[in-house]
Amino acid sequence: MLDFLGSLERTHLCGDLRAANAGQQVVLMGWVNRRRDHGNLIFLDLRDRSGIAQIVLDKELTPDGHAKGEQVRPEYVIAAVGKVTLRDPDSINPKMPTGEIEIEATQLLVLNDTRLAPFSPSEEAIQNEEVRLKYRYVDLRRPEMQRNFRLRHEITLAIRESLSQQGFLEIETPILTKSTPEGARDFLVPSRVHPGEFYALPQSPQIFKQILMISGFDRYFQIARCFRDEDLRADRQLEFTQVDLEMSFPRQESVFAVVEQFLTSAFAAAGVTLHTPFPRISYDESMRRFGSDKPDLRLPGLTDVRSAFTDEALATLQIDPALPVVALRIPLVGELSRKEREDNHPLFDLKKGAKFIDDFKRLAKGFPEGAAKVRQLAGPAEADFVIIVAGDPAHPVKASDTKFEGRLSEREINVYSAAGNFRTELAKKYADRHQAFRVTEQVVEDAHARNASNPIDGSQAFHPIWIVDFPMFEYDLATAKWVPAHHPFTSPHEADMANLVTDPASVRANCYDLALNGLELGSGSIRIHRKDVQQQIFQSLGISDVEARARFGFFLDALEYGTPPHGGIALGLDRIVMLLAGSSSLREVIAFPKTAKAIDLMADAPTTVSDHQLKELHIRVALKS
Numbered sequence: 001m002l003d004f005l006g007s008l009e010r011t012h013l014c015g016d017l018r019a020a021n022a023g024q025q026v027v028l029m030g031w032v033n034r035r036r037d038h039g040n041l042i043f044l045d046l047r048d049r050s051g052i053a054q055i056v057l058d059k060e061l062t063p064d065g066h067a068k069g070e071q072v073r074p075e076y077v078i079a080a081v082g083k084v085t086l087r088d089p090d091s092i093n094p095k096m097p098t099g100e101i102e103i104e105a106t107q108l109l110v111l112n113d114t115r116l117a118p119f120s121p122s123e124e125a126i127q128n129e130e131v132r133l134k135y136r137y138v139d140l141r142r143p144e145m146q147r148n149f150r151l152r153h154e155i156t157l158a159i160r161e162s163l164s165q166q167g168f169l170e171i172e173t174p175i176l177t178k179s180t181p182e183g184a185r186d187f188l189v190p191s192r193v194h195p196g197e198f199y200a201l202p203q204s205p206q207i208f209k210q211i212l213m214i215s216g217f218d219r220y221f222q223i224a225r226c227f228r229d230e231d232l233r234a235d236r237q238l239e240f241t242q243v244d245l246e247m248s249f250p251r252q253e254s255v256f257a258v259v260e261q262f263l264t265s266a267f268a269a270a271g272v273t274l275h276t277p278f279p280r281i282s283y284d285e286s287m288r289r290f291g292s293d294k295p296d297l298r299l300p301g302l303t304d305v306r307s308a309f310t311d312e313a314l315a316t317l318q319i320d321p322a323l324p325v326v327a328l329r330i331p332l333v334g335e336l337s338r339k340e341r342e343d344n345h346p347l348f349d350l351k352k353g354a355k356f357i358d359d360f361k362r363l364a365k366g367f368p369e370g371a372a373k374v375r376q377l378a379g380p381a382e383a384d385f386v387i388i389v390a391g392d393p394a395h396p397v398k399a400s401d402t403k404f405e406g407r408l409s410e411r412e413i414n415v416y417s418a419a420g421n422f423r424t425e426l427a428k429k430y431a432d433r434h435q436a437f438r439v440t441e442q443v444v445e446d447a448h449a450r451n452a453s454n455p456i457d458g459s460q461a462f463h464p465i466w467i468v469d470f471p472m473f474e475y476d477l478a479t480a481k482w483v484p485a486h487h488p489f490t491s492p493h494e495a496d497m498a499n500l501v502t503d504p505a506s507v508r509a510n511c512y513d514l515a516l517n518g519l520e521l522g523s524g525s526i527r528i529h530r531k532d533v534q535q536q537i538f539q540s541l542g543i544s545d546v547e548a549r550a551r552f553g554f555f556l557d558a559l560e561y562g563t564p565p566h567g568g569i570a571l572g573l574d575r576i577v578m579l580l581a582g583s584s585s586l587r588e589v590i591a592f593p594k595t596a597k598a599i600d601l602m603a604d605a606p607t608t609v610s611d612h613q614l615k616e617l618h619i620r621v622a623l624k625s
């Protein structure tokens, strides 16, 4: 039989009670975490958002409460009325914040029972993620999830406060809108009122935030939901949240200063101190040194060891002498066995014209001088694992492989990025041997045990870095056209403007990325604020006037009404929280995420809709049977 609450009001949260509360009458409400029946005494661990308190039901003190205590089961919702008392010294639990006290109940109300869920929130690790997502309401009760969302709240609040203090106004932009060119597929929403017409969900607030600058708001931000119809991975969701901002009259450095300030506040809210300014590196340098435009600085960089080999040695090793020869090393992994090496081979993507030598001992036998020189250049210790990645001469040279003056060629990039991939994949695979990632886990763990007023130094664990001077265009093989490497509102360097049409490969973009521990945290740019330049960019991208008008006509119009120079950036909030929660998946920090198959298992979405709804929307479904 369930009880009604009547006039009872909760007085305290379970986790807040301490020895200083001893003697107070309290009313607690929450879920039964655990129940232990010792005959005349029943102990209930009562859980709410703040933590757990122990309730004692003594048959003599409350026969009625004790009788109900015999009936309750884990996850029942109850109210306990009673007095806070100090525990006997030998039953103090130092592991629980409330371990010095218990509540001697005088009354127990059973407010609700429960169906048996497939798992209990008090279980530590639940293997089956699908079950967790289907019963998300139970899953979210787990202390770890409660902690993640508290953290998310604190981080978001710190960001809002920091940006507000820096003069930014939070302004919402529409969800039902027109396509935004962020390079992903749009989600479309059919219009009932306008048959055959569709809204697009925003891939980002990009165009609107630029228009807000035209409207004179000077500094805008939004914790913005973005929608991109992409294939999902552990660090991607169909809908995700960005800290989106835009400012008028900025230099690139002013955007960096704003971000460094709010990110420092966000990390501080999670108990971690970041040091500013963050280092900067050009895109080319990042590719050369790390084989990636989102370098993980916790591992040693790549070393060009081309000079270690004579031309004859390269020929014998079947290495393309025109391409870089790079060594990567993972500290403390040691020489791998043949079996281990073979297991690794699927990690190596050989299709792109890169090849590798992963048997350093054998290399040292055949080419002792070259191997010695590699050691000298790359600086490995005896216990480090070394791989050499080089160009494959058998790989056919394509038109797009042309070397453009002053810029890394696609073939060079392929060798560097193959090396960069191995570097991070192998480091992940052997994480238990080399410790580089363990430092981050430890700092996150320690930070959780501390708090914002006593932060832990994050400089060894978190390595933010700005990547600047990206190329403006990429050559797209399929269409044989130069395409923007970023959205088409990114401005070119003023100094490179003259080359826009004649030498697009040489044009650098005024854009920047922020990477942290191998994750891209965000990207942004100084925008084009003049219509003539915007038209030139469209032209150089092969976007005709007609197409530009159809896609962004309203924005081109707006550009003609006194547009100030402006620029901004967007950072992935989910990713920031994931890093600081020490989670390996975005699904741990998004309350109701989709699976890798784009399904909301709890709500059971997407689903079919009724014929009536389709008719109203003027839509007919053509299904493959």
Ligand code: ASP
Binding pocket: 182, 203, 204, 205, 206, 245, 523, 524, 525, 568, 569, 570
């Ligand atoms: N809209 C861009 C993005 O979503 C960010 C920016 O350029 O501000 O990546």
